[in-house]
Amino acid sequence: MGATCRAVVFHGDGTWDRRDDFAVATAPPGGAVLAVEAVGLCHSDVAQLHGHHHVPGEVSPTVPGHEIVGRVHALDDDADLGVEVGDRVAVNIVTYGAPYEGNPFGVRCYGYSFGLDEREGLWGGYGEYMSILPGTQLERLTESVGAEELTLFEPLSNMVAWLTKVNLQAGQTIVVQGPGHMGLTCAAYAASLGARVIVTGTGEDAMRLEVAREVGADHVVDVSVDDPVEVVKDLTGGFGASVAVDLASAPSTPGLCLDLVHHGGQVVWAGLKDRVAVPVVSDHVVTRSLTVHGGAGGTPESVTEACRILNTGDFPTAPLLGEVVDLDGLDRAMEILLRSGGEDAVRAVLRHTPAA
Numbered sequence: 001m002g003a004t005c006r007a008v009v010f011h012g013d014g015t016w017d018r019r020d021d022f023a024v025a026t027a028p029p030g031g032a033v034l035a036v037e038a039v040g041l042c043h044s045d046v047a048q049l050h051g052h053h054h055v056p057g058e059v060s061p062t063v064p065g066h067e068i069v070g071r072v073h074a075l076d077d078d079a080d081l082g083v084e085v086g087d088r089v090a091v092n093i094v095t096y097g098a099p100y101e102g103n104p105f106g107v108r109c110y111g112y113s114f115g116l117d118e119r120e121g122l123w124g125g126y127g128e129y130m131s132i133l134p135g136t137q138l139e140r141l142t143e144s145v146g147a148e149e150l151t152l153f154e155p156l157s158n159m160v161a162w163l164t165k166v167n168l169q170a171g172q173t174i175v176v177q178g179p180g181h182m183g184l185t186c187a188a189y190a191a192s193l194g195a196r197v198i199v200t201g202t203g204e205d206a207m208r209l210e211v212a213r214e215v216g217a218d219h220v221v222d223v224s225v226d227d228p229v230e231v232v233k234d235l236t237g238g239f240g241a242s243v244a245v246d247l248a249s250a251p252s253t254p255g256l257c258l259d260l261v262h263h264g265g266q267v268v269w270a271g272l273k274d275r276v277a278v279p280v281v282s283d284h285v286v287t288r289s290l291t292v293h294g295g296a297g298g299t300p301e302s303v304t305e306a307c308r309i310l311n312t313g314d315f316p317t318a319p320l321l322g323e324v325v326d327l328d329g330l331d332r333a334m335e336i337l338l339r340s341g342g343e344d345a346v347r348a349v350l351r352h353t354p355a356a
Contacts, residue, residue: 006327007127009116012051012060018327022129025122027076030134032083034091038324039125040067040151041348042181043249043272046337048112052274057103057113065125065350066093066111067154069147072138073129083138090153091125092137092303126327128352137300139307148324148349149317150310155182157298157306158270159189164302165293166243166266170194173241175232175260176217178248178271179208181320181347184215186245188316191216192309195243198235200228204339211346215316229259236262245295246271251278258284270295322347 003024009017025033047054048064068091072083083089093110100106108114111124122130132138141150163186168174174190176183179201190197199212200221209220219235221228232241240262246253248271255278257267267290285292298306309315322345325333333348335341 005122005128007063007122008327008330009061010049010064012048014050016049016330018330022122022127023120025120025127025129025131027074027079028119028131028133029076030078030080031076031136032072032079032081032132032138033074034068034070034089034130034132035073036065036068036070036125036128036130036352037088037147038069038151038349038351039065040154040181041333041337041350042067042155043337046334047272047274050274054272055109055112056105056107057109059113059115061116062112062114063116063122063124063127063130064111065127066109067151068093068110068125068130069141069150069153070125070130079134081132081134081136081138083140088141088143088147088150089138090141090150090303090307091132092139092298092300093154094297095133095136126350137303139304141307142311142313144313145310145317148351149321151349152181152185152315152317152320153303153306153310154298155185156189156309156315157302158182158295159186160305160309161298161302162186162245162268162270162293162295163190163193163243166268168193168195168243172196172243173198173232173236174243174245175200175228175241175257176245176247177228177253177256178246179205179212179346180247181322182270183245183247184208184212184320184346186247187212187217188215188320192315198232198241204344207344208346211319214319228256232260240265242266243268249273251276254278255280258288258290261290263288265290267292268295269293320346322349324349324351326351326353
């Protein structure tokens, strides 16, 4: 019998299994095998667990995990991925294959779009090993920062893409709604660009709002105490913010974004609501000439830039780390994501134990 490894399987119905009988992944033609060091968890994992599809070609059951950092374990003889065995790398999860019904662009994402019946079934970061297809973007990462912290490359790549799209400039005001790990990463990156950063949250977010200050936010707002629109107007001399980003799960925040920005302002909607309809007065977009962007993810260029930033060691990864668990602690990680176990953290990260 060949070597085996462990992985978690999401069934898409709210249940998951931890298995130790997966054959270790092998390299596809022209591809590679990654020994996964760590993978970040986020709210979209909860949506995926319950079968709320939001990625092209998403299937269940599958091995999930999309904020992936690992080491190149093996390379096919014909691989041309720009890396060597032993390199620590970040994985851009977006790949492209042949179009098919329901997926006309052929987009396939690691951790989402690959079933257990393809090769060894290991295509996501919740597995100790995973297969890597030819053409996958792999970016080398530093050895001077822990793999757990480096999993921030994925949310950071989103922020690079989104804040580039809105052309955020030094001195402009940006409001970030939702102090989860995405919102806090957004705040930290916006601060690094020289913007004035305001982060909003609720009374349950006191610890997270403190972290927001630690990573560069100029102001934080507890919306259960203060009206965020009034606070932003006061802080901007009645003008309003240039950019508002929704990274909260509350259904009220997309519409609130429209009230937070000035005439001609820009809005990024990126907080998943698990397909719940949200109240929005679309007239505000028309009458105030607002631009609304959907925050669907990063780009190859933003992944490269995010890894460059992290490799400098200057980005505040330590305050954004949160709690680290292993495969046996996944129940605890899920409770942190769901905020159901009485424990709060800015983030949860799954760390795999290196093979002996």
